[in-house]
Every structure is written in structure tokens, then in C-alpha cells.
Amino acid sequence: MQSLTNRAKPVDRRPMNFMERMYLPAVLKGMSITFSHMFKKAPTVRYPDETRPFSPVFRGLHVLNRDEEGRERCTACGLCAVACPAEAITMEAAERKQGEENLYREEKYAAKYEINMLRCIFCGLCEEACPKDAIYLSETFAPSNFARKGFIYGKKDLLIPDPKTEAADLAKAKGTN
Amino acid sequence: MTLLAFDWLYLVEKLVLIAVIISASLLIAMYATYFERKVAAWMQDRIGPDRAGPFGILQPLADGGKLFFKEEIIPNAANKWLFILGPCMAMLTAMMTSAVIPWGSKIDLGGREIALQIADVNIGMLYIFGVVSFGVYGIMIGGWSSNNKFSLMAALRGASQVISYELAMGLSLIALLMLTGSLSLKTIVEQQMSHGNLWNIAYQPLGFFIFFVCALAECNRAPFDLPEAESELNMGYHQEYSSMKLGFYLFAEYINMFISSAIMATLFFGGYDVPFLDESTLNPNIAALIGIAALLAKTFFFIFVFMWIRWTLPRFRYDQLMDIGWKKLIPLALVNMVITAVVVLLRQG
Amino acid sequence: MPIQYYIALASALFCIGVVGVLTRRNAIIVFMCIELMLNAVNLLLVAFSKMHYAKAAAAGAVTTAGTEGQLFVFFIMVVAAAEVSVGLAIIVMMYRNVHSVDVNFLNRLKN
Amino acid sequence: MNKLVYLVPLFPLAGFLINGLLRKSLSKGIIGFIGSAAILASFVVSLVLFFQVKGSGAAIPVEPLFTFINADTFKIDFAFQVDQLSSLFLLIITGVGFLIHVYSAAYMHEEPEQHVGRYFAYLNLFVFSMLLLVMGANYVIMFIGWEGVGLCSYLLIGYWFKNNDYNYAAKKAFIMNRIGDLGFLLAVFWLLSKLGTVSFNEVFPQVSRLTPTDITGITVLLFVGAMGKSAQIPLYTWLPDAMAGPTPVSALIHAATMVTAGIYMVARSNALYSLSEVAQHLVAIVGIATALLSATIAIKQNDIKKVLAYSTVSQLGYMFLGLGVGAYTGAVFHVMTHAFFKALLFLGAGSVIHAMHHEQDIRNMGGLKKHLPATHWTFLLACIAISGIPPFSGFFSKDEILAAAYAHSPVYWVLGVIGAAMTAFYMFRLYATTFLGQFRGTHEQEHHLHESPKAMTIPLIILAVLSVIGGMVGVPEVLGGHHELHAFLAPVLTTETHHEISHSTEYALMGISVAVAAVAIFIAVSKYSKKPELGEPAGFGKVLADKWYIDELYNNIIVKPLGALAGVLKNVVEKSGIDGAVNGVGRFVKYSARQLRLLQSGQVGGYILFMVLSIVVLFLLFWNQAMITQFLNKIF
């Protein structure tokens, strides 16, 4: 059968001749190959010290955005959860009480907002679905964790630092400081 | 025996020498582990350990520290004394060989000539054989006392491998002995240094090849690392070991590698001889230092070759291993021996 | 060192070997005790080979007096090695057949 | 050059080994060829040796092959010796032997293949043993050959081992020979005890050291050996029975070679015999008695081979007569001529038997002259030769013996002439009955009558020629010859009696014997050619035909009493005495063993414990400072 790539090699099943049975030429050949590799540049990226540049469309961990006054943008409309093909997002809505105007921009807000990062496929549909520009996919990886629970990100993990009270943190997270 | 003489200064000097050589061996073995990982990385287009210290230079210390602080586990069903004796034996036999290797010519310390060799016995090579033949015990005792089938199988494999390759090794060296006519390593080195004599590798290329392959097998290095074949016997004979006892085994392997490289350099590559350099014109101390450096350089080269081979060649099957040992190397060594004997005889008469 | 010491040591080792052969039932241990006895004899031979040295040296004669004694030791070792290889093969065979290395188990000579 | 000597027995031995070991894989033709070629090679070497001996006039020095027996006081080499006597015998043995081998190859052609191999192997072994016998440089080697030929004789007589009678005959021959061998052996022991050597070269110069008793004893015992081997009274009865073997065997072993071993031995020991009057007389008397007795028996035999067998016995008797009267050369001479014509007669008889399909009774033959011309003519020549008609070979040899006998005692001569007459008579009776007259066999036999193949007739012709001219080597001076054989053998037969009888007397003796023989021939031919006696003999003839009832006599006076004694021994002595003792010992051992067995636990440890304990006990017993000191001094 014609192989698809035309790169398949038929296996040579002839008995080995004397030189081949001596192994030495093959050994020397192999050793020359490994030796030559010693002088090749290692393609390693020293990751924590240096990172490879991301493309602008990279979709990493989600963040929940705040407006410029530090209020949460999310109004718990649920469109993101509907749009999610992996059904990774759940939320519970709550009504804004008196005195919480400085916390939530809309009268309804997400009391609980969870994304299961083990389910998430980082497609970015939630970002597109959001009418309030509340959810964004950032440029960071999901860090490793010991338990499954740790991959269920709550609001605490997702919300960006408040630009008013924690400006320094925000700047650090953005890497702009 | 010279050891029994009452020259206390002599005793002190020997003790110092022993201490130096042992610590040097340990140091070199330690850094051999580092070097091994580095070489592996280079050959695989990687970088290797580079976190601990600059270029990862402190990695061995970290490893050692880790080994020291790991939990000491002695299995319940193990034979406790032998379980401890095993790694000790491995370490001991690994260290003992260095006693007869001449590390350099003499150095002059305040009018006192100190030979850079612990014991120049006239049965040096036999001594090496004797010690090498004990190398089996470490493996066997460790493997057996673990009371674990995999360990036992690996130990038996290891023992039979070592015994098998010892034969070819001995036979290859007998050919060398015919040329040198002496068992003393010091004499052998001096012969190679003397004028008109090439290094023994020029006379005994085949013998060196056999010796080299056997050295690989004796050190349980790839492609003959059957006793510790991870894929077949889990970890091999030291499967049940942890902490520093495991460290001893690993260390012993690297020390063995170092010593056998040194022996190869001594026997076949002129020892502390520097080619194209007349040592007698130099200050003896400087000459000795240059000699030590030369020997170490040769040794390191062989260590490198050991690693190079390890990271190139796949492991042999067990039957192939035995086949090579008994059916290829021993006949080859015999042929080499006969040819050498004929040549020696012809040249004599 | 007086020769008696060596003779006594060798005899002691030999007798320990004898006792071992008598009291142990494990064929391998018995075999090992036989090796021990051989070694006792070897030691004695070597000691004897060095006994003549003083006399020969005093007479200004050759210093190789007694070489034969050491050569015999060499040959004994050779023979012992051969013996052990065959003997152990026999013991392995015996173990394979009767699943025991108990010498008392092999009492077919009885009756 | 003396290495050649080893080749002589080597070839037959090789032939024996090849034929014996490969008999199943070789074809008949090849077996016959190997057997014959071995003997031919041996013959050629013998010829070379003979001419060497003849040229130098001395024995060929031969190195001993190895030391056969090395005891404290004596040493017996496995040595060969080729002097005049043995070289002559070598020629006879290998020469006649070769012809008979060739003949056998044809004669045995109908036998199955592996049996032919066996046959030739035996035959070669026989020749080897015979060569050993005559070449041995001492009595022991001679004895080895002596036993060897006895064995081969036994094997070959019993060649057709499926026939019980033949086996019986073989056994008889063997046992008779053993009786004689015992005498021989005793003589050798006697010699060894007195002189400490058995080598011919050392014995004969030392005979003066022996007392007359010793010499008489030794020679008589040796002669007992010769009696057995050469079929003399009283041990002759095996030879006629030995005709059970194939005819070529009879020709070779029981006519030409083996039976003359006794003659050879006595001739070889002539130095001993000439010192003992008693032995010489004994030899002569036994010889002449045998000659006459068997001649009388031969007259009435109807089996063609039996006639020849008794004739052989008779002729051997003549030879012993010659030996007895000191005519050693004559005896040896007669051995030679006898070998020629008797072998010829046997082979001729074989040819007849072959043609008649194994019919041996001459009463069923007759008129074979025209059917078997070559056989007939050669047979006739042999008959003339044996009858002592000049100038055939038999005349010279027989006449020499007779002349010597006359010189010794006229009585011997008279008896000898009577024997010669009877010889001529029965031989021509045989000849006439077989070849002349009308064919009396069955029609079928007549139809199949045919001359034997070339391989059989050519040996016959060669032997015939030899029978005719063979006497020329020993033409006595009285007839203008030089008796070359006499001169040739003189160095060996040193003690030959030189009889001095005048030429005229000798002429007279010759004349008388020839005349008597001629008359006997005439009577026989005229009587039997026309009207052979066909019925059963009666009266005295029956006594003769039944061989004087000697076999029966032996049976009654020796075999039966012995049998009875054996019966008594078996039933009484052995059952109650020996068996009782043996079983008693056995029972005792068994009982004590049952008790001692308890010691043997089968536990190796126990054994070793006893071993060590006994060492300790030995130490205790031999604790002796002086002895240990001595021991240590020996070591250090």
C-alpha cells in the first residue's frame, strides 16, 4: 500500500553481514552522531528566567475585569456560561445592597463565579459572549496544583486587583510597572 | 611488607596520600555525576543542571545532601547486617584499587622524596584483579539481603556478568604482561616513559579494546548495565536501598569508573607521562604536578568516553551480553595473547 | 615466628574443618569446611616453605629453597577450583533432584 | 633391514583386522583379495628374508619388540628370530598359505558374505599365529603362536558352527591340543626354573648345565606338546575329525602347516633332544607306530578327506621317525615336500568335492578323470610324490628319513618301508577309486560335473610343479646331488646325526623302497580301478575301517571313567562338601553382614566420624617419639 507520506522505510530483514555483526562501525557512527550533537546549540528556553514571546491572540487564564473605579463589571447575566462549550463556568447571582455601589457596577452581580480550569479549553467564547467586557483571557498559564479542587478558580482567583486600593499589585500583574 | 616498617614519617606520608587519594576519588566521583548529567544533556541538545550554583556546579552537593537526609529504610524481611554490608563492600572494593596506581612520579618535600603511589607492590596487576573480583560481593550481598526477587535476579546477573568479563579482562592483560614483563604498575609506566618506547596502546590496540569493553562491563556501565536495568528489573540490585546506602552504590559506580579510567590510562596510555616532554629537565615537583595533571586529563578523557558511550548505545540483551563476553571477547583475547606471544618470542630470539 | 605456631594454627583450622564436616548437614557447608581444611594445609605448606630459608641463607645457598612448597599450594588451589566447580554442579544437581542439600537425606548407601 | 621381519606377521594381522572388523561391509571378492594379498605380501617379504639368510648364512638379528614379561629373576622379550629354519618355514607357510588363500577365495564362493569375511579373518589370524610360532625367538613366543594356531584350528574346524558334529570335532581338536599344550607348558616352566631363560639363543648354549633327568623330562614334555599338535599316538584322533572344516583349511592347517609345528618345535630343540637317548627313542617309536597305525586305517577309509587325514598322520609319523633317529634335516625336508603334495592332495580333494557338490564318499565317485582333467593330473602327480617314486619330491625326503632310520636300526627301516608300501597302496586306492573306472554317483551329480575355476586349478598346478621338483633341493650325494637343504640348515640343526652308510647299501635301500612302493601302486591300481570295493568292509577290514576302535577305546578307558569320577565329584563331593562349605561361608558372611550393616547408616557424617576416630586411634597406637623423630628427619 502506498503510504501517505512516502517516508515509510521497509524493514531490512537480510541477515547481517560480517561488518554489521561486528557492530563497531555502527557504534562508531552512533558515537559520532552524539558527539556532533554536543556542539549544537541547545534549544532550551530557561523558562522562569526567560519566556518565549506570546502571540497577541494567546488565550491564557481568565480574569474578571473591574472598571476604572475598581468595581466589578460582571453582572451575572450567564451568557458566558451559556457560550462555554466545555461547560466550565458556573455562577450565582445576587442583588447589590445598599452601600455596595462602590463594589459592583451593576445592580446585579456574581456572588459566586467559578471556572473549572480542568474543563476549560481556552476557546475564548466566554470573552466574546460577555456584554459587559467583564471576562478576558489573559496571557498566563494555568499553574500546576496538587488537587482537583485547586483548579476550580473562584472569584478570588479571577478578579484583577482593584486599581484603586491595590494599584501596585495590578501593575505587577500587568507587568507594566 | 613495606607497610610494616617503623618509619613513622613514612606512615604519615602514606596516610596523607591515602586520604588525599580517597577524597580526590570521592570528589571526582561526585563531579562525575554532575558531568554525566551535563554530558547527557549536551548530547541530547539540552543544557543539564544549571540551577544549583553557577552552571549548576553545586548540584552534586545538593544531590549528596538530598541522599543524606532521605529516610533510611531497611526492609523488614531484609538481612540487616548484610544489607548494610553490601554497599560498604561496594564502596570498599571501589576504593581499594587506587592503592597501586602511580599517580605521578616523586615529589620532593624538604629533601624527602615522596612517591605518589600508595603501594608499589610487585604484584600490582594481580592486586587489581583481586580487588576487582571482590566487586561482585557488594552487588551480590546487597541484592540477596534485600530479600527481593528483582534485587536477587539483578545481583545474580551482575555477578555473572562481572565474573564473565573478568576473564576476558585478565586475558587481555596477560598479553600486555608479556610485553612489559612486570606486574608492577610503576614499572609499566616507567617503561612507557622511557625513550624509544611508545605507549602500550601502540603495541596492544586489540588488548586495549578488549580491556576497555571489559571495563565497561565491570563498572556496570551502559551498554552493559544489566544489573541496574531499570526497564527490566526495576532499579536492579539496589532497588530496596535508599538514602546514603543507595548513595554508596551510586558512588561506587562512579569511583569504579574513575579508577578503571585511571588504570586504562596507566596501562595503555603512559600513565603520568606527558608526550614530547622530557620530565628530567624540569624541577621534579613541577614535573610531578604536570604528570598528575596529565594522568588526570587522560582519566577524564576516558570518563568522558564512558559517558559518551552510555548516552549513545542501547543496552545489550542478557544473552547478547554473555555471548559477547564468552564467545567474542575471550577468543579474541586469546588470539591477541597468542599473537603477542609469538611476536615477543620472535623478537627475543 | 616459630614453626610450631603455624602448625598449631593450621591444625586448629583443619580440626575446625573436620568438626564442620562432622556436625553440619548442609552439603554446601560441608563442602566449605573441606575448603577450609585445604586452606589449612596450604598455610602449613607455605610456612614450611619458609622454614628452610634461614638455614639456606645461613649457608649462603640459594634463596629459592622451598619454592616447591609454594608451587604445591598453587596446584592445590588449581585443583580446588576445579573440584569446586564440579562439586557445586553436583550439589545443584542434587538439589534439583531431591530438593534438599541435606547430606543425611542422601542415604541410599544404606541397606 | 631387520625391520622387514616385523612386516611378515604384520600383513596377516592387518588382513585379519580388516577382514574381521569390516566383514559386514566388504564384498566377498574384496575380502578374498585382502586375505590373499596380505599373505602374498608376507610371502614376498619372507622371500627377501630367505635370500638374506641364505646370502649371509646367519640368522638375521632382530631387535626385541618389547619386554613381554619382566619378572624379578627373568625377563622375556617379545622377540623374533629369523634363521635358516624359520625362514624356510616362513616360505612354506606364506607360500603354500597364499596358494590356499587364492584357492579358498574360489572354493568359498558360495558362502554368505559375512561368513566369508569370518573365514578369511580366521585364516589370516591363523597365518599370523603360525608366523609367530616359527618366528618367536623363545619358547614363550612360540607358545603364543602355538596357542594361536590351536585357537584358529578350533575356529576353522567349527566354521560351519550350525552343525553340531562339526562343533564336537572342533572341541575335540581343541581339547586334545590342550593336553599336548600342557606338556609344552610344563616343559617351558621346567626350562625356566632350571636355566632362567627360554630364549633359544640362551638355552641351547647352556644345555650342558642341565642334568640328564632334566633334559629327558623337558624333551619328553615338549614331545607331549608335539604329540598333541602333530597328531601322534595317542593324541592323534582329533586330526581325522578335524576334516569337518572346509577343505582348504584342512589343506593349510591340518596338512601343510599347523600339524608340522611339532616337527618344527622338536627340530628347533634338537640341541636338547640329541642329549636324551630316551626321548629320541620315544620320538622314533611313537613316530613309526603312528605311521603304521594310521596307514592301516587309511587303507579302509572311504571318505576322501579321511584317507588324506590318516595319510597326514602317517606322514607326520614319518617325520617324527626322522627326528627320532636324528635326521632333523630329513624331517624338515619331509615337512616341506609334504606341505607341497599334501596340500595339493587336499586341494585336489577339495576340487573333487566341489565338483561333486560336497560328496565326500569315494564309493560314489569314479571315472572323474575325464571330467576334471586338471585336478586329475595334479592329483596323480601328488600321489606319485607321496608314494616315493623318483624323481618326485616325496622320494627324496622319505628316503632320507628311511636311510637315517636304517643307520639307526634296521627295524625302523623295515617298518618304515612297510609304511611306505601302505602309503603307496592307499593313495592309489584312493586315486583309482576316485578318478578311474566308471562314474558311480547320481545322474544329477554327473550332469553337474565340471572342472573347477582357474583360481582353484592354478594353485593346484603350482603345487603340482612344486611337488614334482620340490625334492631337488635335497638330492642326496649318493644320487649326485649336493643336498643343498642340508647345507643350508646345518647352522641351525647342529646336532644332526651323520649316518655313515655305504653308497651301495643306500642304493639297495632306495631300490627296495621304490620297488615295494611300485608293487603296492600296481596292486592298488589294478585292484581298484576296475572293481572298487563298494560294500561295507568285513572282518579285519572292518576293524581297520573302524580305526582299530581307538576312539571307542578312548571313550571307554578315559572318557567314561572320567565322566563317572566327575559324576561322583559333582554329586557327592561338590554337593555336600564344597557347596556346604561355600554356602556355609556365604551364610556366615550374610549373617554377620546383616549385623554389621547396622553400622552403615548411609549418613556420610557417620562415616567421616569413624574415619576421624580411627585416625585418632591410629595416633594412639603408634604414638612413638622415636618413630616420629625418624619420620620428621626424613621430611626435613
Next chain:
Amino acid sequence: MGTTQILFWFLTALALLGAIMVLVSKNPVHSVLWLIVVFFAISGHYILLNAQFLAIVNLIVYAGAIMVLFLFVIMLMNLNAETEPQKSIWMKFFGVATGGLLLSFFISFIVSSIDLKNKTAQLKEGDVGLIKNLGKVLFSDYVIPFEIASILFLSAMVGAVVIGKKD
């Protein structure tokens, strides 16, 4: 007491201790290891007697090869202290008594013998045991026994293989 004496007594004690431990060890592997100790001690004695060649050959042959074989066999058979067969106490008693008796005889013989007085085994000196001298004698006077020994080895090897073969 010089170093030599100390070493002599130390090695003697070690040898005897090892030999006794070979006897009394329940576990065969321990016996093997103690026997190795004995061999080491005996090799030490050889070195004291300046028989260097024999010392090292003793180590290579006995400790390095023979005892490895023993270990091998024991490990293959999986003989442990529990499976170790024991002799009856009487047998043990008799064995020890007999051995002791034998030893006492030896000792009394050695002590009482006048001929052994003033005889010494030369320590440290003498080059009998040097490989050069031994080799010379071995390859000249004893070359035929040497060759025969090699044939013996070969036949032992073949024999061991044949016996050990499973069929």
C-alpha cells in the same frame, strides 16, 4: 612485641574466629562470608610470610571465584537459616569431641616434638614467594604438571557444564 607479632596474632585470631563462625552460623550466606574472612586472614599470613603471589592468588581464586560460586549456589537455592538442616545433638557432640580430640593430639604432638624446637618460619624476608622465582620454577620444572592442571580445568569445566545441564 613488634608489629609483625601483633599482625600475626591478629590474623591468627581472625582466622580462628572466622573458621568457628563458619561452623556456628545458621545462615549459609553468613558462613560463606565468614569463610571469606578466613581466607583474608590466611592471605594476610601469606603476606607476612612474604608469599605475595600466593596471597593474591588465594584471594583471587578462593575469595574471588570459589566463594562467589558458593554464594551463587546458595542464593540460587534460596537456602535460609530456617531451611538449614540440623544434626542431632548427639552427632554434634560426637563431632566436636572427635575434632577436639584430634586437635589435642596435634597440639600435644607439636608441643612434645623435639625436632620442631628452634625451627622458625622466616617472616618478611626471602624471595621464595616472589612471582619471579615461582614463575621460573613453575614454567621450567613444573611445566608438565602445570599443563596437566590446565587440562584438569578444562575437563572440570566441561564436567560442570554437563552435570549442570538441565535435560
